[in-house]
Amino acid sequence: MKPTxxxxxxxxxxxxxxxxxxxxxxxxxxxxxxxLHGIGRSLEDWDAQHPLLDTDHRVISIDLPGFGLSQRMPAPTTLSTLADGVWATLDALGETRPVHLMGNSLGGATSMQMLVDEPARVSTLTLVNSAGFGKEVTFALRALAIPGVGRQLLRRIDKVSAPRLERSVFAERAMVTPERVAMAIKLSRQPDFAAVYLEVAQALGGFRGIAPRWRAELLPRVARHAKPTLLVWGERDRILPSAHLAAARSAFPHASWHLFPGTGHMPQIERPEEFNKLVRPLLAA
Structure with missing residues (x-):
């Protein structure tokens, strides 16, 4: 087995x-x-949390189907197929107990869909800079909806463009390491990367931003289950603005929440110890 x-x-x-x-x-x-990680990303986005959580938990991070180094499912990629793929992966690993779900960005939306599909299999829900709470999203993602443009942009992730993409998800420039840049390039060269990325982007939104219909359908269904929930955001998120946190709090009034100052799209990486301390009470409860 190769190392991550x-x-x-x-x-x-x-x-x-x-x-x-x-x-x-x-x-x-x-x-x-x-x-669960975000769109175009991989399980490496959760590496820092494994040693902080696995002292008293079984910790499983997954490359969503068609992303990371996972192969795609045969059906077009939607939130439902991603959620089905994660549940099927857990089944294959023999994990049928209720799980604590943590999802970043697209992984957050996937976690919400998983809860709706299999509420008895979810203990708690932690949504980290999650998609689903507003239409605003970085222009780079909206540009993918332009006919003929999206696929060309995704095929041009290289030593010049990859560092810019990495800088967009972190508030701290030091987070853009050579290893993360190399991984971004590696992921972009996977056979299904562009096709799956575009399928998800187009299923969830367009040039005007994240589409309202699926959000309006999903959020009330999630709220009806009222699982113990934690909402986390980074104040300097350039992908999904921190203003979405107010909408998330409105959608889930039962949830706890926290805004990390001076932090970008991935608090679990930029503030690993603080993030772990924040989620611990929810896991214990």
């Missing part, structure tokens, strides 16, 4: 017709925590 960027083992499991990559740490008998 964070030094852990690279493992795969066969799910339907796809090979899905995952990283697991901790005691398999401990309460399970499942970590």
């Amino acid at each position: 960027a964070g030094g852990g083992p690279m493992k795969y499991v066969d799910v339907q017709t796809a090979r899905i990559r995952y990283h697991e740490s901790g005691d398999p008998q401990a309460p399970p925590v499942v970590l």
Whole structure:
């Protein structure tokens, strides 16, 4: 097995017709925590949380189907197919207990869909700079909806453009390491990367921003289950602005929340210890 960027083992499991990559740490008998990344990203976005959580949890991070180094599912990629793929992956790993779900960006929206689809299998929900709470999104994602432009942009992720993309997700420039740039280029060269990226982007929005219809349908269904929920945002998020946190609090009045100052789109990376301290009470409850 090859190592992940964070030094852990690279493992795969066969799910339907796809090979899905995952990283697991901790005691398999401990309460399970499942970590999901954002659009165009990979499970490496959760590497810093594994050693902080796996002292008393089974921690599983997953490359969403068609992203990271996972193969795509045969059906067009939507929130539903992503959620189905994660549940199927957990089944294949023998994890059928209720899980603590944590999702960043697209991973947050996928986590909400998973809760709606299988509420009995979810213990808690942690949404980190999650998609689903407003139409505003970075221009780079909206540009993908322009006919003929999206695929060309996704094919031009290289040593020049990759650092710019990485800088857009972090408030601190030091986070843009050579390893993260190299991983971004590697991910962009996977066979299904551009097709799956465009399918998701077009299913969830367009040039005007994130579409309202799926948000209006999903959020009330999530709220009806009222699972213990934590909303987390970075104040300097340039992908999904921190103003979305107010909409998230309105949609889920039962939820706890926290805004990290001076932090970008991935607080779990930029503020790993603080993030871990923040989620601990929810996991314990």
